[in-house]
Amino acid sequence: IVHVNPNRPLTSGCFVVVELTDGRGMIKQFVKQDDKRVVLRQFKPEQQLVISRAEIARICRIVGSAET
Numbered sequence: 001i002v003h004v005n006p007n008r009p010l011t012s013g014c015f016v017v018v019e020l021t022d023g024r025g026m027i028k029q030f031v032k033q034d035d036k037r038v039v040l041r042q043f044k045p046e047q048q049l050v051i052s053r054a055e056i057a058r059i060c061r062i063v064g065s066a067e068t
Helices: none
Strands: 015-020 025-033 037-043 046-052 056-062
Touching: 015 037, 025 056
Parallel strands: none
Antiparallel strands: 015 025, 015 056, 025 037, 037 046
16 A cells, blocks of 8 residues: 655655556656656666656655655
């Protein structure tokens, strides 16, 4: 079970659930974003992923069970 809050702002270092427009999903660490792309970090293998905003259907911040 993953708790998300779509209303919490994304901040560098937070973990997010990303739903892509093709239906795939992923959990990654948020690095940064601009108008055209989102940069995420994955750990195995260690690398940064750059994803076009057009490919992202939704991105939500993961929160602990005590966070809202």
